[in-house]
Amino acid sequence: VDRVLRGRIDDRFSTVHLGGLNLDAREARGVRRIKILGCGTSYHAGMIGAGLIEELARIPADAEPASEFRYRNPVVDPDTLYVAVSQSGETYDVLAAVQELKRKGARVLGVVNVVGSAIAREADGGMYVHAGPEVCVVSTKCFTNTVVAFALLALHLGRIRDLSVSDGKRIIEGLRKLPEQIGRILESEDEIKKLAEEYAGAQSMMFIGRVRGYPVALEASLKLKEISYIHAEAYPASELKHGPLALIEPALPTVAIVPDDDLLEKNRAALEEIKARSGRILAVAHREQEKADHTIVVPKNENELDPILMGIPLQLLAYHTALAMGRDIDKPRNLAKSVTV
Ligand code: F1P
The missing domain is CATH 3.40.50.10490 (Glucose-6-phosphate isomerase like protein; domain 1)
Structure with a gap:
């Protein structure tokens, strides 16, 4: 940077x-x-x-x-x-x-x-x-x-x-x-590693974010797919109620991007929807989230720049999940460094 x-x-x-x-x-x-x-x-x-x-x-x-x-x-x-x-x-x-x-x-x-x-x-x-x-x-x-x-x-x-x-x-x-x-986020790697070991057994994971958080959810789910081969989906938080909510159950963990910005209450409402269906939640947030089973707390920056920081623990999560599953992280199957065809 x-x-x-x-x-x-x-x-x-x-x-x-x-x-x-x-x-x-x-x-x-x-x-x-x-x-x-x-x-x-x-x-x-x-x-x-x-x-x-x-x-x-x-x-x-x-x-x-x-x-x-x-x-x-x-x-x-x-x-x-x-x-x-x-x-x-x-x-x-x-x-x-x-x-x-x-x-x-x-x-x-x-x-x-x-x-x-x-x-x-x-x-x-x-x-x-x-x-x-x-x-x-x-x-x-x-x-x-x-x-x-x-x-x-x-x-x-x-x-x-x-x-x-x-x-x-x-x-x-x-x-x-x-x-x-x-x-500071990189210093919390041990904590993220422990979480990754816990989530490594999942068959599939859901990622949600709203507005600035949605591309972060997309990218985090892509990282997990690319290197761990766990199936992952990303949705805008408000789209959950338009279909994907049917998937929520204890075996499908959700990673939620929950920044302290003008949309915090809306995002918390999405966590409640998931909890009401017994879904497990890992939040990436600026403070502990009561509805989440785990929260990775990241430093707060300006609202517009928060996505930069919120993506990093999820890169680490994908990395440690893949490591716990014995994947070849530097050379994931079926992928090339650059796709020139
Ligand atoms: C684009 C990209 C990468 C992905 C994979 C295949 O590459 O989709 O994002 O991780 O390696 O290619 P680039 O155009 O950014 O080099």
Whole structure:
């Protein structure tokens, strides 16, 4: 995280400098919509990124799997800024989407880890996330840094569009706190390991989160699937009552993202629904949750930046669950580091 922030924050003016963006102030002001494309973990990071852009720059934004986008003959709109996200910078579904967009005259930025990779070369500009080499197949630290990169992009666009300076200041202070807070989460690894050993016997797990917490739930369930092979589903917390509640029973543990924000009471109500059906609950929260069987308490940051911290204990949970099950974590079955076909 230090590396993605380094040299990009200007504390005096509560703003950020993104040299390689290649998007001048006039162009940035003309952006009416932002569409973020990525696959797997990068798609989930893009979902959080879209939320940050809407919250901090008030530009309508959404994320879509690049693998869907490229096959559905999408409307390519000149007032939309497209952002391609990829750790490797080589994922073919993302590259194909970028090439198609470029053919249709769209402006495409890349948010990429590997310097000089195909997607970075093809894009009109963008940001490197400086997560360093991802030595294992699944993406972890790059997820965190990609979300931080989106926070910087959102701040930058917000400032260009003259949104509140105090918001910029608040978010910059929050970003500065992240490395120390992540360090504290990593110190609680022993506690997470014990929990993982307890949950390792589950056949299936449910993950829920609301708004900012939903992409965290998606990413946590993907990490668990990828390295432990436990079946996992992620739902927006309010969707539970529209069907998945039928699955809840003692043998299906639920991992719930419960940040201390404006949606806390709503999220607690979801925990009650699960408890009423004798479901076991592991909460990731900023304080102990009475309805949960276990709570992993994480440090609080600004509401918008909480997803960055809440994902990390769940990466550790997936890791220790897989370890307890004797899985080959660095080389999960059926997966490749980058999917180039
Ligand atoms: C995308 C991705 C990873 C996933 C797996 C397959 O890669 O879906 O998120 O963990 O390794 O590829 P990338 O485009 O971010 O390199």
